[in-house]
Amino acid sequence: MSMIQFPVIDPVATGANICRLRKDRGLTVRDLQHYFGFEEPQAIYKWQRGQSLPSVDNLYALSALLQVPMNEIIISTSHIVSCEQQAAACCSGLFMGTFPQVQWAWQNFKTA
Template sequence: MIRFPVIDPVATGANICRLRKDRGLTVRDLQQYFGFEEPQAIYKWQRGQSLPSVDNLYALSALLQVPMNEIIISTSHIVPFEQQASACCSGHFILGLFPAQWAWQNFKTA
């Protein structure tokens, strides 16, 4: 079993909304900043129905003046290693992943 980090879209959306409000910005302000014709994308982000693309997340972090990892709220799911491997990885990658798996399990934060 390994811990597999997953973005929580609802919590991330709520965080985007909170950060936006903390900066005194409106949904329309974000719409204009991104050059969107309509504000629906911003509302979908805030409701957790979708997530910003990496490019938009990077731009959002600049606008909100926070690192990208302070916008994203993650959760960990414990996934059987075999399930994770078969879903996304080739056999060549799997063989190289075992040392990385050991490193993550033994990683200590400062």
């Protein structure tokens, strides 16, 4: 069974980073609430506490507002998983078994 490092977003560290970046820019939670057009600020507070993460389009908008690339907002951590565990989680067994080049690429995948 081959093992690889698989990047995973750390929601608590990412939330703390969103809070830090927001404060560094002199923005309030209410500023973000209005920017996103949310009726209530709860979503922003949940992001900051790591209880949820912004959707991809909200993350994209947040990066524009904070003037940083998306990858500077997200804090990742690596988990060691087996190739079979990851394949089962994201891909059909038929897909992984049918295409040898996909299996080879997956088994030889290196994270940066």
